[in-house]
């Protein structure tokens with residue numbers, strides 16, 4: 001018998017300690033706090049272990065990886081797309097991941113339209129939640145995120 005906890009048990013134990021830290025930190029505020037577990041680059045077995053321990057919201061940053069995991073893992077997972085999103089990936093993202101729950105961040109009208117086109121093409125029944133990123137300070141954008149219709153608000 002091994003005394004080293006299996007990865008699955010470790011993930012469950014870590015999740016519970018994070019949730020209890022969030023609970024005590026947020027209790028004075030009486031506002032619900034949601035933990036989004038960033039699962040990019042982690043294998044599906046690790047995500048399944050967190051799922052088995054009760055976690056449902058997961059964040060991914062690469063479309064191919066997300067689409068693959070979404071089809072292999074339980075369909076009541078609520079996937080979040082986090083970080084920079086290129087316009088040319090928006091339609092496929094919304095179309096290929098039926099349980100995509102939220103896209104963080106949408107920073108152009110063009111991306112919003114392309115996400116909408118993907119939700120229609122994918123026959124989604126539920127609206128897609130999005131966080132809208134607004135550049136309020138006139139900051140220059142990072143080259144990676146460069147797009148041709150930045151901030152057409």
Ligand SMILES: *Cc1c(COP(=O)(O)O)cnc(C)c1O
Pocket residue numbers: 038040061082083084
């Ligand atoms: C990967 C990622 C995170 C979390 O990064 P860690 O490596 O877990 O600290 C947060 N936000 C975005 C946009 C990411 O892509």
